[in-house]
Amino acid sequence: MNRDSNAYTFIFAAIMVVIVATTLAFAATSLKPRQDENVRIEKMQNILSTIGIEASKEEAQETYEKYITEELALDNNGEIVVEGEEAFKIDLAKEVKKDEEQQRFPLYVADIEGKKYYVIPLRGAGLWDAIWGYIALENDVSTVKGAVFDHKGETPGLGAEITQAWFQERFENEKIYDTSGNFVGVTVQKGYSGGNDKDDNAVDAISGATITGDGVTAMIKDRLEYYLSYLKEQNSKVALK
Structure with a gap:
């Protein structure tokens, strides 16, 4: 075949496209198990981080199994519908796209020296774009033990700062109920002047990232509402002991 012909050029290009596509597909398939494992380990690390436990990738599995005693998923009425590994595997990004009645709400129960914590995705x-994270509540189901946040596309130096420890630490010991016992979550407040007040249900916002901060506020309040009935029931059991 004449290498200077249009036919040769088209055939050569088509063959190269097939070769490259096949190579990329093979690479993606080969790497997927490793990618899935990295996601699983990172999830464990994030859950542990909310309760003040740091673990390397190598230690994550063992440490997670040491401190996380229950993996649950609730329905929108606060009833347990899934337990164990199936609950851990729930992809919240897919769940939030479903109708409320069809969603499952994962929950991880931790135990540190006999003290319980509830970790909520x-x-x-x-x-x-999307933001996500985990928040841990102490056994009184009102006090925040810790929180971690992440994002897909927030602005570097502004909204992306929700991933920084200094911002996440602001949530420690904050309350999700006000002094009258009403559920209010934790507000990321622009112009906050409460200092270190842990009873005002608010933390200082990130300068220049008002919309991202509002997203964090809404995310905490909207997601925690589905867990309130279950958490209140657990707190009642503790009070009866």
Whole structure:
């Protein structure tokens, strides 16, 4: 075949497209198990981080199994519908797209030296795309033990700062109920002047990231509401002991 012909050029290009596509497909398939494992380990690390436990990738599995005693998923009425590994595998990004009645709400129960903590996955919307994270409540189901946040496309130096430890630490010991016992969550407040007040249900916002902060506020309140009945029941059991 004449290498200078249009036919040769088209055939050569088609063959190269097939070769490249096949190579990329093979690479993606080969790497997927490793990618899935990395996601699983990172999830464990994030859950542990909310309760003040840091673990390397190598230690994550063992540490997670040491401190996380229950993996649950609730329905929208607060009833347990899934337990164990199936609950851990729930993809919140897919769940939030379902009707409320069809969603499952994952929950992880931790035990540190006999003290229980409840870790709740979060997902919401930032300025440009999805934001997500985990928040842990102490046994009184009102006090925040810790929180971690992440994002898909927030602005570097602004909204993306929700991933920084200094911002996440602001949530520690905050309350999700006000002094009258009403559920209010934790507000990321622009112009906050409460200092270190842990009873005002608010933390200082990130300068220049108002919409992302509002997204964090809404995410916490909207997601936690589904867990309130279950958490109140657990707190009542503790009070009866």
